[in-house]
Amino acid sequence: xxxxxxxxxxxxxxxxxxxxxxxxxxxxxxxxxxxxxxxxxxxxxxxxxxxxxxxxxxxxxxxxxxxxxxxxxxxxxxxxxxxxxxxxxxxxxxxxxxxxxxxxxxxxxxxxxxxxxxxxxxxxxxxxxxxxxxxxxxxxxxxxxxxxxxxxxxxxxxxxxxxxxxxxxxxxxxxxxxxxxxxxxxxxxxxxxxxxxxxxxxxxxxxxxxxxxxxxxxxxxxxxxxxxxxxxxxxxxxxxxxxxxxxxxxxxxxxxxxxxxxxxxxxxxxxxxxxxxxxxxxxxxxxxxxxxxxxxxxxxxxxxxxxxxxxxxxxxxxxxxxxxxxxxxxxxxxxxxxxxxxxxxxxxxxxxxxxxxxxxxxxxxxxxxxxxxxxxxxxxxxxxxxxxxxxxxxxxxxxxxxxxxxxxxxxxxxxxxxxxxxxxxxxxxxxxxxxxxxxxxxxxxxxxxxxxxxxxxxxxxxxxxxxxxxxxx
Amino acid sequence: xxxxxxxxxxxxxxxxxxxxxxxxxxxxxxxxxxxxxxxxxxxxxxxxxxxxxxxxxxxxxxxxxxxxxxxxxxxxxxxxxxxxxxxxxxxxxxxxxxxxxxxxxxxxxxxxxxxxxxxxxxxxxxxxxxxxxxxxxxxxxxxxxxxxxxxxxxxxxxxxxxxxxxxxxxxxxxxxxxxxxxxxxxxxxxxxxxxxxxxxxxxxxxxxxxxxxxxxxxxxxxxxxxxxxxxxxxxxxxxxxxxxxxxxxxxxxxxxxxxxxxxxxxxxxxxxxxxxxxxxxxxxxxxxxxxxxxxxxxxxxxxxxxxxxxxxxxxxxxxxxxxxxxxxxxxxx
Numbered sequence: 001x002x003x004x005x006x007x008x009x010x011x012x013x014x015x016x017x018x019x020x021x022x023x024x025x026x027x028x029x030x031x032x033x034x035x036x037x038x039x040x041x042x043x044x045x046x047x048x049x050x051x052x053x054x055x056x057x058x059x060x061x062x063x064x065x066x067x068x069x070x071x072x073x074x075x076x077x078x079x080x081x082x083x084x085x086x087x088x089x090x091x092x093x094x095x096x097x098x099x100x101x102x103x104x105x106x107x108x109x110x111x112x113x114x115x116x117x118x119x120x121x122x123x124x125x126x127x128x129x130x131x132x133x134x135x136x137x138x139x140x141x142x143x144x145x146x147x148x149x150x151x152x153x154x155x156x157x158x159x160x161x162x163x164x165x166x167x168x169x170x171x172x173x174x175x176x177x178x179x180x181x182x183x184x185x186x187x188x189x190x191x192x193x194x195x196x197x198x199x200x201x202x203x204x205x206x207x208x209x210x211x212x213x214x215x216x217x218x219x220x221x222x223x224x225x226x227x228x229x230x231x232x233x234x235x236x237x238x239x240x241x242x243x244x245x246x247x248x249x250x251x252x253x254x255x256x257x258x259x260x261x262x263x264x265x266x267x268x269x270x271x272x273x274x275x276x277x278x279x280x281x282x283x284x285x286x287x288x289x290x291x292x293x294x295x296x297x298x299x300x301x302x303x304x305x306x307x308x309x310x311x312x313x314x315x316x317x318x319x320x321x322x323x324x325x326x327x328x329x330x331x332x333x334x335x336x337x338x339x340x341x342x343x344x345x346x347x348x349x350x351x352x353x354x355x356x357x358x359x360x361x362x363x364x365x366x367x368x369x370x371x372x373x374x375x376x377x378x379x380x381x382x383x384x385x386x387x388x389x390x391x392x393x394x395x396x397x398x399x400x401x402x403x404x405x406x407x408x409x410x411x412x413x414x415x416x417x418x419x420x421x422x423x424x425x426x427x428x429x430x431x432x433x434x435x436x437x438x439x440x441x442x443x444x445x446x447x448x449x450x451x452x453x454x455x456x457x458x459x460x461x462x463x464x465x466x467x468x469x470x471x472x473x
Numbered sequence: 474x475x476x477x478x479x480x481x482x483x484x485x486x487x488x489x490x491x492x493x494x495x496x497x498x499x500x501x502x503x504x505x506x507x508x509x510x511x512x513x514x515x516x517x518x519x520x521x522x523x524x525x526x527x528x529x530x531x532x533x534x535x536x537x538x539x540x541x542x543x544x545x546x547x548x549x550x551x552x553x554x555x556x557x558x559x560x561x562x563x564x565x566x567x568x569x570x571x572x573x574x575x576x577x578x579x580x581x582x583x584x585x586x587x588x589x590x591x592x593x594x595x596x597x598x599x600x601x602x603x604x605x606x607x608x609x610x611x612x613x614x615x616x617x618x619x620x621x622x623x624x625x626x627x628x629x630x631x632x633x634x635x636x637x638x639x640x641x642x643x644x645x646x647x648x649x650x651x652x653x654x655x656x657x658x659x660x661x662x663x664x665x666x667x668x669x670x671x672x673x674x675x676x677x678x679x680x681x682x683x684x685x686x687x688x689x690x691x692x693x694x695x696x697x698x699x700x701x702x703x704x705x706x707x708x709x710x711x712x713x714x715x716x717x718x719x720x721x722x723x724x725x726x727x728x729x730x731x732x733x734x735x736x737x738x739x740x741x742x743x744x745x746x747x748x749x750x751x752x753x754x755x756x757x758x759x760x761x762x763x764x765x766x767x768x769x770x771x772x773x774x775x776x777x778x779x780x781x782x783x784x785x786x787x788x789x790x791x792x793x794x795x796x797x798x799x800x801x802x803x804x805x806x
Contacts (some may be wrong), residue, residue, distance in 0.1 A: 061587065067540055068583040072576050074550045078565025079572050089558020090770050097551030097774060100544065101781040108544045109788035112537030117795050125791075132788075163559075170770045171481070412566035423573045430577065437584065441591055 007420035008080040022066030028197030030134035037130040050450035084410030099143035107136025149181035196381025198235035203378025205229025206371040237352035255310035261395035264334040267292040270321040277305025329397040341387040481769040491765035494556040503742035505545035512539040514650015516609020534657040557764040560754045575615045582608030617642030626755030641680035647673035652731040670722045
């Protein structure tokens with residue numbers, strides 16, 4: 001039997017870690033789908049119809065699973081974190097309601113048209129539905145990240161006594177909603193989603209190209225997979241470097257606004273200047289792994305690197321150590337997750353340039369090592385997103401609202417250990433099944449491949465003004 | 474640019490925003506129950522169909538709609554959180570296990586039809602078909618239990634009035650779903666559904682009477698509200714709408730029957746709202762005016778809702794007009 005606080009935290013962690021996979025897929029796929037739909041309508045080339053229809057299937061199943069797992073999160077604020085919801089509801093409830101009304105509604109209604117309506121609506125409305133779905137997924141992120149970023153850098157409010165308790169009262173909505181963290185979080189998350197989907201597409205493309213050319217397993221739709229690979233590489237070579245450049249700015253911003261989190265990311269216990277940045281850190285003992293300390297860890301460090309990163313160019317800058325704060329977050333989780341995420345980020349940049357270079361040289365289909373690397377990296381974008389969120393959310397502990405409310409004080413007061421443990425175990429089971437089913441369906445869609453030949457809509461067009469195309473006669 | 478300071482002082486346009494949000498909350502709940510209600514009803518009626526082609530048609534009928542319909546529940550949660558944060562917190566944590574049971578049922582209902590369509594072997598489809606039925610029955614039942622507990626101020630999970638109301642809600646979703654399917658199908662299936670519609674209606678009326686009786690007998694706190702003119706008028710309206718539904722069903726006026734089903738859903742939700750008022754959380758003794766969020770966020774949310782709700786109706790109009798009329802057999806996925 002778990003303590004209700006621990007069980008609630010584990011349950012929220014589990015349900016968000018699983019849920020985020022699906023929005024990453026749908027937000028990342030959105031710009032690609034808008035592009036494919038546009039090209040399909042404008043050029044009438046079957047390849048774009050294949051791309052649009054194949055990736056829409058993956059989008060649709062991700063959206064469905066994202067919906068059902070997303071409602072869980074919305075309810076959990078009330079069920080498990082009632083004290084938090086009471087204290088922060090005035091500021092936190094609004095963005096959630098607006099997310100539902102502004103974004104989710106747009107997305108879910110036009111998704112029906114986008115998935116099922118190709119033969120029922122004209123080209124224009126069909127394209128509008130693609131844009132509406134894409135816009136909906138991104139607007140959703142705006143409101144959710146406004147809510148989350150406010151908890152990291154809260155402002156625009158006052159604490160007012162109400163019913164024997166200090167309640168967050170909104171005073172300046174612009175300051176609260178456009179808090180300093182929001183733009184960093186939004187850019188980092190959206191770019192990460194596109195990057196993750198680019199890696200997913202590139203990995204699949206590479207697999208089928210490899211199967212066809214190296215294993216000489218004739219693949220019927222090898223052109224489709226080659227195009228997928230190329231489009232993915234373009235997206236990768238744009239988003240991967242952007243993520244690193246932006247990540248550098250983001251880290252500096254964290255140092256300025258949440259110095260305690262930054263110290264945990266670097267495992268700095270004692271206040272120091274000229275702190276090195278460990279590019280590569282090896283745990284030489286179990287103790288290093290479980291309890292990393294910047295001073296003791298064995299690794300390759302850039303002298304003054306962490307100070308330089310924090311201050312924006314000054315290797316002498318002082319970093320306040322964790323010992324100065326009352327309670328530290330679980331440093332090991334934050335330290336290693338951050339390192340792994342950054343390492344993956346550099347690996348993605350390498351992959352992007354490597355692939356584009358081979359393509360430029362006309363050798364894209366011949367580099368087996370590149371294909372294998374891309375295949376191995378298919379899911380690593382999503383892994384990096386998970387690691388990044390772990391740094392963000394574990395790194396702010398013990399606070400649920402930085403400097404205002406501790407996580408332990410946010411849990412529902414009446415919740416019993418038995419109830420919380422029951423639902424935690426229930427979720428562990430159900431979500432394991434859910435992930436297995438999602439994987440199963442996605443693998444089936446991939447095995448089935450894109451629609452071909454007679455399955456495609458008739459491609460002949462009578463003229464540029466022809467609305468839609470005769471479907472199934 | 475809106476001046477935050479002026480928004481902090483008084484409600485916009487001097488409107489009684491607390492009452493409006495209380496009303497809006499139940500309107501959102503009613504819209505959810507009407508729209509996702511027919512999805513649940515279709516899921517329940519799925520159990521009565523053996524034929525593969527007919528089952529495919531049932532799933533195809535709700536295919537483009539159900540996800541959008543379910544978002545009304547998300548908006549209900551969001552609106553409750555935004556307008557009455559302390560009630561959202563108290564209510565959801567008080568009915569902890571019930572909330573997760575509802576979520577579990579919704580997960581099953583959402584996943585099952587998608588999975589059903591993935592493979593065409595018998596065992597697979599039998600089990601996902603059963604899951605679809607189970608989720609579609611459990612979700613409205615548990616939601617009914619939850620709403621009854623909320624309105625009547627019960628703190629236990631399963632109460633007698635809760636169970637009766639839950640069953641009534643299940644019957645109502647079948648009334649709704651059968652009327653929806655009569656719009657979407659043809660031939661024998663459409664003819665068979667006439668009988669299902671009438672049985673479901675009879676069941677619903679019996680359960681409504683049982684629910685009202687049980688509530689009157691076991692919850693003295695709401696007796697006055699139950700006998701208030703508004704509540705009695707709404708019960709009368711339900712009887713009129715039931716007669717319209719029955720007649721329209723017999724005479725194959727599909728749209729009239731569907732509209733009557735919608736009317737019955739909103740009448741039920743209006744009774745619920747009447748029984749709740751002036752409380753918004755009877756168990757905690759919290760009234761609407763006590764629990765309403767402070768003026769600045771309330772004004773912001775009101776402006777947001779006033780702009781966005783009409784847009785949402787446009788989205789739904791586009792969706793439903795795109796897929797209006799009977800489903801074509803080849804459209805079943």
